[in-house]
Amino acid sequence: MNKLATLIGLILGILVIVSSMFDYSAMHFITAFFDLQSAVIVIGGVVAATLINYPLNQLGCVLSAFAIIFSREATNEQIMIDNLLDLAIIAQRKGKLALETTIEKTEQHFLKIALTELMTAHDSESLRKNLENELHSMHIRHANCQEIFYNMASYAPAFGMMGTVMGLIMMMSAQSVDPNPVANYAAAQGQDMMQKLLSGMGLALVTTFYGVLLANFIFLPIAGKLKNLSHSEQKNAEIIIVAMLSIQRQDSPLRTKDELLTFVSQSIRKEIDRQRRK
Numbered sequence: 001m002n003k004l005a006t007l008i009g010l011i012l013g014i015l016v017i018v019s020s021m022f023d024y025s026a027m028h029f030i031t032a033f034f035d036l037q038s039a040v041i042v043i044g045g046v047v048a049a050t051l052i053n054y055p056l057n058q059l060g061c062v063l064s065a066f067a068i069i070f071s072r073e074a075t076n077e078q079i080m081i082d083n084l085l086d087l088a089i090i091a092q093r094k095g096k097l098a099l100e101t102t103i104e105k106t107e108q109h110f111l112k113i114a115l116t117e118l119m120t121a122h123d124s125e126s127l128r129k130n131l132e133n134e135l136h137s138m139h140i141r142h143a144n145c146q147e148i149f150y151n152m153a154s155y156a157p158a159f160g161m162m163g164t165v166m167g168l169i170m171m172m173s174a175q176s177v178d179p180n181p182v183a184n185y186a187a188a189q190g191q192d193m194m195q196k197l198l199s200g201m202g203l204a205l206v207t208t209f210y211g212v213l214l215a216n217f218i219f220l221p222i223a224g225k226l227k228n229l230s231h232s233e234q235k236n237a238e239i240i241i242v243a244m245l246s247i248q249r250q251d252s253p254l255r256t257k258d259e260l261l262t263f264v265s266q267s268i269r270k271e272i273d274r275q276r277r278k
Helices: 002-020 036-053 060-071 077-094 096-102 109-120 124-175 181-186 189-204 206-248 253-261 266-277
Strands: none
Touching: 002 060, 002 206, 036 124, 036 206, 060 124, 060 206, 077 096, 077 206, 077 253, 077 266, 096 109, 096 206, 109 124, 109 206, 124 189, 124 206, 206 253, 253 266
């Protein structure tokens, strides 16, 4: 559902923005919204500021984030708990070493790491420590990538405003070239000069538009989506840690289930109970 929501939001946003750029009385797009120089100031400024702020080895997540928000779904908690309970039953019947064959079949990254640690850990304390360290490292990686997009969202409007100020300065400089502006305003050329000034001011404001658009339609939504996916992944990791510790202690699957169900809502608990009775 995350991928579908992202796609719907993107399409809806594009439709709203593009339709707002259209002049329905003249039946054409308002060309003032499309200015290459303004786009270069905003996009170039954001890229430059980001490069100054972060080392290159941290910027790889910027490109991967676009793929993540369109390709990754939050793991279903019910399915996750069902799978972990199946592993607990196998461990009870055949021993935890029997779970080694499931490592290669597992698609979820953290579960694969947890199963590997379970095979090598000598006691519950070392297993807990290793898995919590892995969870902490994952949290830091996710937080760093989110921070990049939040900072880019703050850079974009700032460079948009800077471009607007630069445009106004250039317009005022061009107007000040006139040796007798008062006479020209009183003459027939005054109205034409004012129209040029207003037109140029509108063009200068496009940079602010680009900055606000990038911040609120691209960078902030991506940061928010990454944050939501990260929270879901971290919660699933915590569920996995509890399951692995229970298996390490050789708890009964019933005890393991009671511990795992504390992470989910009552409706999911009832559904899991109903499915497990079949």
